[in-house]
Amino acid sequence: MLEFRKDLFADERDDNLNVIGKGEQRQDMLGHVTGRTRFFDDHGFDGLLHLKVVRSPHHHARIRSIDVTAAERAPGVKRVIRGQDVPLNKNTLLSLIDFGKDDEPTLAVDKVRYKGEPIVAIIADSEAEALAAVKLVRVSYDPLPTVFDVQEALKPGAVVVNETYPGNYFEYHDKYDHQKLRFGDVEAAFRTADHVIEERYQMSPIEHASTETNGTIAAPETNNRYVVHSCAQGLFFSLGTTAKILALESNRLHFIGGTVGGGFGGKVDSLTEPLAVLGAILTGRPVRYVLGREEEMQFASPRGAERHVIKDGVMRDGRIVARQITSYFDAGAYTRLTSYGVVKCVAHMPGPYTIPNVRGDAYCVFTNRVPATAMRGFGVTGVDFSIEVQMDKLAHLVGIDPMEFRILNAYRDGDMKAHRRVAHNTALIECVQVVAQKVNWPLSETARRASSLSGGGGPRAAIPPTVTDESGRIGRPETRQAPPQLTPGAAPLPAHQPRPVVPVYQPPPAHQPAAALPNYPAQPADAAPLPAPAPPVPNAPAPPQHGAARFSSVFTRRR
Amino acid sequence: MARMPVQFRLNGSDRAVFVEPAETLLGTIRRGLGDFAPKFGCGQGTCGVCTVLVDGEPRLGCLTLSVTCEGRSIETASGLADGPTLHPLQAAFMEHFAAQCGFCTPGMLMAAKALLDRNPNPTRVEVVEAIAGNVCRCTGYEPIINAILAAAQQRGVRRA
Ligand code: FES
Ligand code: FES
Numbered sequence: 001m002l003e004f005r006k007d008l009f010a011d012e013r014d015d016n017l018n019v020i021g022k023g024e025q026r027q028d029m030l031g032h033v034t035g036r037t038r039f040f041d042d043h044g045f046d047g048l049l050h051l052k053v054v055r056s057p058h059h060h061a062r063i064r065s066i067d068v069t070a071a072e073r074a075p076g077v078k079r080v081i082r083g084q085d086v087p088l089n090k091n092t093l094l095s096l097i098d099f100g101k102d103d104e105p106t107l108a109v110d111k112v113r114y115k116g117e118p119i120v121a122i123i124a125d126s127e128a129e130a131l132a133a134v135k136l137v138r139v140s141y142d143p144l145p146t147v148f149d150v151q152e153a154l155k156p157g158a159v160v161v162n163e164t165y166p167g168n169y170f171e172y173h174d175k176y177d178h179q180k181l182r183f184g185d186v187e188a189a190f191r192t193a194d195h196v197i198e199e200r201y202q203m204s205p206i207e208h209a210s211t212e213t214n215g216t217i218a219a220p221e222t223n224n225r226y227v228v229h230s231c232a233q234g235l236f237f238s239l240g241t242t243a244k245i246l247a248l249e250s251n252r253l254h255f256i257g258g259t260v261g262g263g264f265g266g267k268v269d270s271l272t273e274p275l276a277v278l279g280a281i282l283t284g285r286p287v288r289y290v291l292g293r294e295e296e297m298q299f300a301s302p303r304g305a306e307r308h309v310i311k312d313g314v315m316r317d318g319r320i321v322a323r324q325i326t327s328y329f330d331a332g333a334y335t336r337l338t339s340y341g342v343v344k345c346v347a348h349m350p351g352p353y354t355i356p357n358v359r360g361d362a363y364c365v366f367t368n369r370v371p372a373t374a375m376r377g378f379g380v381t382g383v384d385f386s387i388e389v390q391m392d393k394l395a396h397l398v399g400i401d402p403m404e405f406r407i408l409n410a411y412r413d414g415d416m417k418a419h420r421r422v423a424h425n426t427a428l429i430e431c432v433q434v435v436a437q438k439v440n441w442p443l444s445e446t447a448r449r450a451s452s453l454s455g456g457g458g459p460r461a462a463i464p465p466t467v468t469d470e471s472g473r474i475g476r477p478e479t480r481q482a483p484p485q486l487t488p489g490a491a492p493l494p495a496h497q498p499r500p501v502v503p504v505y506q507p508p509p510a511h512q513p514a515a516a517l518p519n520y521p522a523q524p525a526d527a528a529p530l531p532a533p534a535p536p537v538p539n540a541p542a543p544p545q546h547g548a549a550r551f552s553s554v555f556t557r558r559r
Numbered sequence: 560m561a562r563m564p565v566q567f568r569l570n571g572s573d574r575a576v577f578v579e580p581a582e583t584l585l586g587t588i589r590r591g592l593g594d595f596a597p598k599f600g601c602g603q604g605t606c607g608v609c610t611v612l613v614d615g616e617p618r619l620g621c622l623t624l625s626v627t628c629e630g631r632s633i634e635t636a637s638g639l640a641d642g643p644t645l646h647p648l649q650a651a652f653m654e655h656f657a658a659q660c661g662f663c664t665p666g667m668l669m670a671a672k673a674l675l676d677r678n679p680n681p682t683r684v685e686v687v688e689a690i691a692g693n694v695c696r697c698t699g700y701e702p703i704i705n706a707i708l709a710a711a712q713q714r715g716v717r718r719a
Contacts, residue, residue, distance in 0.1 A: 025653065032661030033649040035596025035636035039662065042595035128581075211600045211608050211662045211696050261598070261662030262696045293601035 008430050009453075028259070039212055039261050040229040045219055045286035049078055051279050052130040052289075054120040054137045055299060056112035059148075059368040060159070061141035063110055063119070070136040071122055076129030079283050080137075081121040083109035086278065087247035092335050093269060096240045101171075103164035104334035104371070106245055106274050112141070113161055113333035114370050116299030123279045123287055150307060150328035150365040161333055161366040170331065170339045170364035177363070179346040183418035184357030184464035186313070189322030193313030195397055200309045201386035205302040205330070208375055212261020214300055215290030216276035221254055226277050230257040233267040241270040242277055253277065265374030269301050269336055304338055304372025305330040306345075306382035310390045313357075318400045318408045323350040327362035327383060332371035337378070339364045344379030350418055351387040352428045353409040354456075356464055358418035403436050407447045414457025422461060426452040567628045569594065570638025578625040585609045585620030588635060596636040596665040600694070607693030610666035611635050617673040619692075636665035639672065647710040648672060655706035659697035667693050671707045680711055 004021060031037035068080045083089050083105055090102040108119045120137050124130035147153045147161060153168040160166050169177045190196050214231055221227040232238035235257045243250040260267055272289045279287035291300060306329050313322035327345055331338035342364045349360040377384075395405035410428040417423050429452045436443045562577040569592060576591050583602075588594050588611065600606035602621045609620035612634040639646040648671050651657070658664040667690060674681055674689035681689070686707045687700075695703060 026656075028661065029653045029658060032658040032664045033636075033645065033652045033668065034640055035594075035665045035668075037661050038595065039598070041599065042589075044590065044593050044595075048590070209696055210660070211606055211694055212598065212660070213600070260660060262660045264696075290599075293603060293605070 005434065008434075009427070012425075037259060039259055040215055040217060040231045040257055041212075041288070041290060043217055043229050045217065045288075048217070048286045048288055049123050049125060049279065049283060050127040050130045050289075051121055051123045051275060051287050052127065052134050053107075053118040053275070054122070054134050054139065055295075056108065056115060056117045056119060056139075056141075058112055058141055058143050059115045060144040060146045060161070061112050062144060063108065063112065064140040064142055065138075066120060067138040068120060070138070071120075071133040074124075074129065074133040074136055076125040077122060077133045078125065078285070079123040079279065080133075081107065081123070081275065081278060081282065083107040083119075085282070086245065086274070088245050091241065091245050093237075093241060093337060094335070094340060095244070096237065100335050100339055101164050103162055104336070111144075114368055116295075116370060117333070118275075121275050121279065121289075123283055146368040148367050148369060150305070150330050150363070150367060153365050153367050154328075154363065159368075161368055165335075165366055168366045170335055170342070170366075172339070179342055179360075179362045181346050181349055181358060181360035181418055182466050182468075183359075183420075184322075185467045186311075186322040186324045186357045186359040187467075189357040190311070190313045190324075193321050194316040195394075196311065196313045197393065197397060198309065198311035199386075199390055199393065200307065201382075201389065203306040203308075203382040203385070205305045205369070205372065206375060207297055207300075207302045208262070208264040208266030209297065210260075210262025210264060210266055213291040213293060213296040214267060214271045215288070216272040217286060217288045218273070218276040218280040219286035220280055220284055225252045225254050226280055227254045227256065228273060228277055230255055230273050231260055231263075231267050232257055232270060232273065233260055233263040233265070237268065238270045238273050242273045245274040246278055246281070248277075264376055265303070265378060266300060268374050269371075271300060299370055301332070301336060301371050301373035303375035303378055304332060304341070305369070308383050308386040310386055312390060312394055314394050314398055316398060318395075318398050318405055320353060320355050320394065320409050322357040322359075323353075323355045324359040325349050325361070325383065325387075327360070329362065329364050329379075330369060330372060331364050331366055332369040333366060334371040335364070335366075336371045336373045338372050341372075341374070341379030345383050347419065348380045348383055351384065351391075352411050352426070353391075353406075354411045354415040354423075354460055355409070355418070360418075401443075403432050403441055404444060404447045406432050407443075407450050410450075410452070412452050412454070412456025412460070415460045416463055420463055423456070426456070428452065563626055565625055565629050567630060568632040570634055576625075580624075580626060582625045583621050584611065584613075584618070584623040584625050584628055584633070587625040588620060588633070591625075594635055594637050597669075598662055598665060600662070605694070606663075606666075607670065607690075608663050608666040610669045610693060612669055612673055615673065615676060617670050617692075634669065634672075636668045639668060646672070647713050648675070648707065651706040651710035651713065652703070655702050655709060657698065657702040657706035663693060663695040663697075667695065667703055671710070674707070675711055675714065680715060681708070683708060 072080050086106045089105045091104055092100045092102050094100050095102060108117050119139060122130045122133045124133055145159045147159045152158060158168055161168055165171060167177060172179060217229040219227050230238055235255050239250055239253050239255045243253055276287050276289040309326045311324040312320055314320050329338050329342050342362045346360050346362045350358045391406060392402050395402040407429050411423045411426050413424050413426050415423045429450050562579060565578050566575045574592055576587055578587050585597055585599060588597055597611050597620050598608040600608035604619050604622045610617050611620045613631050639649055648668055670690050670693050686704050
């Protein structure tokens with residue numbers, strides 16, 4: 001049941017809410033219970049044709065030849081589509097917002113980069129005939145070596161997955177091999193910390209498994225237009241993508257949709273729209289392209305795998321003084337949305353805590369896996385999980401209750417975040433307090449009296465001197481070709497370290513002029529260390545045996 | 560292969576169609592007869608979104624051959640309401656927020672109807688068992704279970 005705690009932050013809002021807190025029937029509910037809601041596939045067409053694709057059985061292979069003669073002559077087959085029939089057979093989804101290079105074909109031509117990549121599309125009178133003809137297509141392959149691990153893929157000499165990005169990493173701003181966050185000096189803080197721990201967290205890919213699979217029905221309409229019944233979560237995004245790939249004016253596409261049979265991020269990739277519309281153009285008839293359940297589970301984009309390596313420096317009194325996070329996102333063979341997930345991840349470091357020294361590095365890496373995409377908070381959920389498990393471990397290490405430990409390190413209004421934005425409307429402390437209350441978790445008087453509204457700002461609003469290289473930047477662009485360290489045969493990096501960046505981070509010159517950090521107010525190099533947000537907990541209790549601590553220890557190996 | 564004639568009742572009206580020998584009941588109802596309430600989710604009998612009633616029994620439309628339905632009475636979610644009056648299950652699903660995307664809803668409703676028709680006062684466990692073959696990826700099932708129990712209770716009250 002929903003409960004409104006109006007005592008919290010009462011003076012930050014007025015309470016004239018006329019919808020929130022009151023029951024309201026959803027406008028689509030009547031359609032759902034009467035079976036009248038029309039999903040993309042719930043539209044009848046005369047002469048409907050069915051499209052199925054030939055998929056690569058290899059994770060990585062050069063295509064030597066494609067023979068469609070037998071398929072073209074098979075019963076019921078109306079049209080066979082190949083890569084060269086696609087007007088613009090290379091696209092990247094976020095090109096619509098000018099982010100990234102076109103790197104993915106609609107139908108593979110010279111090479112397949114993941115198992116299940118579409119190569120040929122068959123359009124036939126019935127699904128059964130289309131599937132039968134798919135089996136008649138002869139593709140001959142030269143299998144290539146594969147790479148499935150993100151850190152392997154970043155090593156010098158690794159197999160190149162996606163030639164658009166020969167370093168196997170997405171290039172931010174066309175030159176940077178990863179996203180960075182720098183705040184203060186983590187190395188110096190690690191040296192003075194009472195404890196330093198480093199842990200590695202690994203998230204598997206997750207399939208959205210919506211009950212409705214991905215699909216599209218496209219049909220010729222009047223006025224040289226095409227009507228497109230689409231499962232897309234972002235209907236206009238899909239319209240733009242389809243128009244680009246097919247080199248059509250977007251006003252020739254009449255997209256209908258927005259009624260999605262479960263999406264969760266798995267229906268933003270326009271997996272079926274471009275081919276269905278191309279089929280309708282080439283045959284002049286309605287074409288239905290729907291993924292089967294097996295295709296959906298195996299070859300439609302999942303949430304990608306993530307690896308986070310977190311190293312923290314903590315004082316005996318519980319203050320976290322440094323946090324370093326290195327993250328690797330497995331994009332699979334093509335970019336799709338992973339490049340954006342990485343940006344979100346970095347924006348989320350170091351979690352809702354005020355930590356005076358932070359270093360973050362996140363990579364979007366290409367491997368021979370099924371391309372990943374959006375899923376429910378992607379980019380944030382994985383690093384959040386890792387950070388919170390790490391918080392439990394740290395609390396255990398210093399012998400402080402995990403709830404108290406979070407309150408102790410929580411950000412407060414007025415604090416400076418590592419992104420150099422001042423925190424406001426923070427509420428972690430209050431959330432932890434309410435949770436503790438609900439589950440009868442004893443909190444100390446200090447923790448119970450803590451508030452997000454007080455104790456922040458002041459010295460906690462300072463931006464510490466941040467380690468830069470000799471040109472005043474927090475790190476130089478790196479290319480796979482250039483750096484001297486990256487010659488083949490170089491010793492592999494330990495698992496927890498980012499790739500070497502040249503030069504290695506150097507402390508700023510003794511009297512760094514303010515101009516060297518043009519965007520940020522310079523702070524004196526001898527700025528006072530961040531004071532403890534709350535007095536140290538006296539007589540630290542024995543390590544907690546709460547469920548949360550035990551739970552977290554299941555997931556990661558201690559090193 | 561030659562098409563075969565089949566006659567059955569669909570939501571109370573007599574229908575006659577020609578079907579392929581291997582055509583599924585789901586395909587016939589949807590693309591043959593234009594009732595799009597039952598859905599396709601897997602075609603393998605694993606998700607239950609295609610659930611319809613055949614002579615009152617819940618059946619997976621994707622695994623039932625149309626030719627086996629000669630002379631039977633088929634019910635789908637389209638036939639649940641009595642004109643503008645909703646079936647108690649429909650009203651309870653609305654009331655209890657038992658659908659999010661709504662894709663599993665037509666199948667859930669039919670599985671629930673089969674249960675209540677045969678057992679008007681099911682326990683929670685019996686409700687869970689009755690919808691055990693129906694996947695819902697959105698709601699987490701609790702609102703659906705609550706809705707079915709509420710509908711049963713309301714019908715009981717009305718009968719009393
Ligand atoms: S479509 Fe019939 S059980 Fe999934
Ligand atoms: S409401 Fe979406 S699958 Fe049940």
